[in-house]
Amino acid sequence: MTDVDLIRLNFDPNTLLLMNVILGLVMFGVSLEIGPGDFRQALRTPRGLVIGLVAHHVVFPAFTYVLVLLLQPRPSIALGMILVSSCPAGNISNFLTHLARGNTALSVSVSTLSTLTAIVMTPLNIAFWGGLYAPAAAILRSVNVDPAEMLLHVTLLLGLPLAAGMVVTRQWPGFTRRARGPMKLFSIVVFLLFVAGALAANWEYFVRYIGLVVGVVLVHNASALATGYGLAAAAALAERDRRAVSIECGIQNSGLGLILIFDFFGGLGGMAVVAAFWGIWHIVAGLTVATIWSRRPPPVAALGR
Numbered sequence: 580m581t582d583v584d585l586i587r588l589n590f591d592p593n594t595l596l597l598m599n600v601i602l603g604l605v606m607f608g609v610s611l612e613i614g615p616g617d618f619r620q621a622l623r624t625p626r627g628l629v630i631g632l633v634a635h636h637v638v639f640p641a642f643t644y645v646l647v648l649l650l651q652p653r654p655s656i657a658l659g660m661i662l663v664s665s666c667p668a669g670n671i672s673n674f675l676t677h678l679a680r681g682n683t684a685l686s687v688s689v690s691t692l693s694t695l696t697a698i699v700m701t702p703l704n705i706a707f708w709g710g711l712y713a714p715a716a717a718i719l720r721s722v723n724v725d726p727a728e729m730l731l732h733v734t735l736l737l738g739l740p741l742a743a744g745m746v747v748t749r750q751w752p753g754f755t756r757r758a759r760g761p762m763k764l765f766s767i768v769v770f771l772l773f774v775a776g777a778l779a780a781n782w783e784y785f786v787r788y789i790g791l792v793v794g795v796v797l798v799h800n801a802s803a804l805a806t807g808y809g810l811a812a813a814a815a816l817a818e819r820d821r822r823a824v825s826i827e828c829g830i831q832n833s834g835l836g837l838i839l840i841f842d843f844f845g846g847l848g849g850m851a852v853v854a855a856f857w858g859i860w861h862i863v864a865g866l867t868v869a870t871i872w873s874r875r876p877p878p879v880a881a882l883g884r
Contacts, residue, residue: 607740608674608762611748611755627682627811627820631689634810634828636696640664640704642806643799647712652795654714655849658705660799661715662850663836663857665704667697672830675865679872681822687741689827701839718847792849796856800864804829818877830865833858 622628643664647657668690676686709715748755807828811821836854844850 603740604765607744608759608765611744611759611762622688624685624820626814627685627816627824628688628692630811630814630816630820631685631807631824631827632692632696634807634824635668635689635693636665636700636704638810639803639806639828640708642802644708644711646799646802647715650795650798653791653849654718655847656792656795656853657712657849658709658715658718658847659840659850659853660795661708661712662705662839663799663831663833663854664803665697665701665708666832666836666839667694667701668827669830669832669861671862671865672826675830675869676823676826678866679822679826679869680819680875680877681826681872682817682819683823685820686823686827689823693827694832697835718844792852792856793860796853796860797864800829800857800861803831804864804868822872822877826865826869829868830861831857833861 640661643660647660652660672690673683673686677683804825808821808825811824816824833854837851837858840847840850840854
């Protein structure tokens with residue numbers, strides 16, 4: 580068996596571009612059900628925004644380091660876990676929060692702010708936590724994220740689709756009502772097809788390293804969802820907000836993670852496999868958790884209305 584630190588993942592830039600486009604379409608569908616009033620409501624509860632950001636950029640990366648110490652994975656796998664935990668929220672988190680009957684406006688706000696602050700926090704967390712773990716420190720080198728590129732990422736994948744959806748909602752309310760259901764179904768189907776395609780393209784690695792990587796990713800992702808929900812519960816946030824923070828923590832922008840891995844680490848074995856498996860598993864886990872929550876309406880008192 581080839582050492583996982585030496586392999587290179589079959590995940591080319593065209594695939595990443597396709598994923599970005601898909602995420603943009605999903606965000607557009609979610610935005611059809613969000614109005615300006617939702618953002619004003621989220622800003623009335625700034626505690627939720629602060630808890631979401633702290634959970635995402637501080638607590639989860641720190642917990643990942645503890646998890647690495649406990650699991651003692653291969654150096655490149657450990658560094659991949661740290662990198663994934665350092666990425667901003669994935670855009671599908673907004674769709675999943677909506678499906679889970681969580682606070683979608685809070686989810687969108689946390690996603691936006693986590694992506695903006697990731698310009699600083701992502702390289703900082705990778706350098707700090709990766710540098711603390713001696714086996715990974717040997718292969719870690721400085722990661723520089725171009726702020727202009729990150730802002731473009733936010734605009735194209737979150738800001739632009741969101742603005743377009745809100746314009747459509749305001750200008751064509753009849754069309755919006757008819758499109759909400761089909762767009763939601765479209766989002767789920769397209770993501771499932773994307774998962775199947777990614778699995779087929781990397782089948783050899785999925786089979787060969789399932790014992791090394793998949794188990795680690797499952798535990799890591801479960802800890803992310805639990806970290807977000809637990810911190811929000813400890814802060815006495817409403818149930819809708821807890822669901823939003825949990826999903827924001829559990830859904831990382833693994834697409835950005837893969838871009839960083841290919842751009843700055845040469846597609847390093849375990850890092851690339853961890854990010855790719857995460858990109859697949861967090862959709863499965865997120866859809867599962869969101870579907871369960873969708874069947875359990877939040878307490879009326881937690882709605883804050």
